[in-house]
Amino acid sequence: MPIPATIPLNADLHCHSVVSDGTLSPEDLAARARANGVQLWALTDHDETGGLRRAGAAAQAQGMAYLTGVEISVTFADTTVHIVGLGFDPDNAQLAQGLAATRDGRGERAKEMGAQLARAGIGGAYEGALQFVGNPALISRMHFARFLVESGRCQDTGEVFRKYLTEGRPGYVPHRWARLGDAVRWITEAEGVAVIAHPARYKFSANEEFALFSEFKAHGGQAVEVVTGSHSAAEYLSYAALAQEFGLAASRGSDFHSPAESHTDLGSLPPLPDALTPVWTLLADRIRHPARHLVPHWAPDRA
CATH class of the missing domain: 1.10.150.650 (DNA polymerase; domain 1)
Incomplete structure (x- = not known):
């Protein structure tokens, strides 16, 4: 059943488990999310989908709605930028190959x-x-x-x-990640939605940020994280305006990694600002509700 955009939803669509650089298992993350009132959840490990089946099963056990997720590292303007993918087919071969190539090195x-x-x-x-x-x-x-x-x-x-x-410090080693267009294509061709993660973190100039949003949209990207643990209240409003300017949906996620390290807990963010299109309204047919367990909503229609 589609989730009406007018109803505030405690969605947390960005977090990490031990499968990448978090400290909790997918099962423990799901339990923590549910305890904090999360209604719609996605696990978005870095360049890896190996925890998604466990996450889906855990969400089912906790009674939460669930979307598949991943966070892909890309290089844009000599900066590492993260693109979150939501609601994709985790068995898509091209996505799997792209993620494997990104992990290499x-x-x-x-x-x-x-x-x-x-x-x-x-x-x-x-x-x-x-x-x-x-x-x-x-x-x-x-x-x-x-x-x-x-x-x-x-x-x-x-x-x-x-x-x-960080750059210029003794332990920093740069790495060339995926290209922006490739990452967006892997997600969209796997029938998911690509999202610019925590854009305020990149410290781009106004021109560089405009170029990022423009190229992302041209490649088929559809959303941006507006409310995230990396943003201030003022930045919520700033990126809400950019979402509207570029015709992008808005996402919401804590970017939670660890109880001891993360400043923002799962499910603790404020709602999205008014007048935005929540990203989950683009993914209504991909949301796995508790009664559906690990069977994607779109599978019967595409057999």
């Missing part, structure tokens, strides 16, 4: 990060980061950050990033 990048940190006097960082990895193919800066906190080098992961893991 993370291991070598991580080894180089470890070597650079060793030259800065921090030995064993690569091996230490591996202790925090649930999926070795997705080792990331966050795993290094957790090791440096655990080993007493820094007080929290924010301090690690400021001192060691």
Whole structure:
């Protein structure tokens, strides 16, 4: 049944599990989301869909509506930008191949990060980061950050990033991710909706941001995260205006990673601003309601 756009919905369509760089299992995330009043949920691990079947089953068990999700890393204007995909067919071969290609290179990048940190006097960082990895193919800066906190080098992961893991710091190693157009195409050809994740995080100039939104829309992107854990209240309004300017639907997600690290919990965000088109209204036939378990709504119509 379609969800009316006029009814406020506690949707959390951006979070991460141990399958990428979160600290909770898909099952524990689903339980936490449900306890916090989430009605519509998506797990969006980085460049990986390996947790989606578990997430779908957990959402069913918790009585929550559910959308498939993923967060794809792309390079745009020499900056890493994230594109969330929602409501896609997780068995789509082209999407799976694209995600696998995007994951390639993370291991070598991580080894180089470890070597650079060793030259800065921090030995064993690569091996230490591996202790925090649930999926070795997705080792990331966050795993290094957790090791440096655990080993007493820094007080929290924010301090690690400021001192060691951002551009110009000793442990930063750039990586070329997918192209924007490819990521949007993988999602849309798998019958999903592509969403620009937390746009305020990228610190683009006005011209660069306009170029991002323009190219994203030209490639078939349909939505932008307006209310997210990375945005201030003023930025909610700013990106609501951009959503309307570009004719994009609006998404909402905490970007939750860990109870100990995330400032915004699952389900705790305010509603989307008025006059926007919620992204879930574009995905009404893809939402998996509890009674439907893991059978996509669109499967019978496309047999």
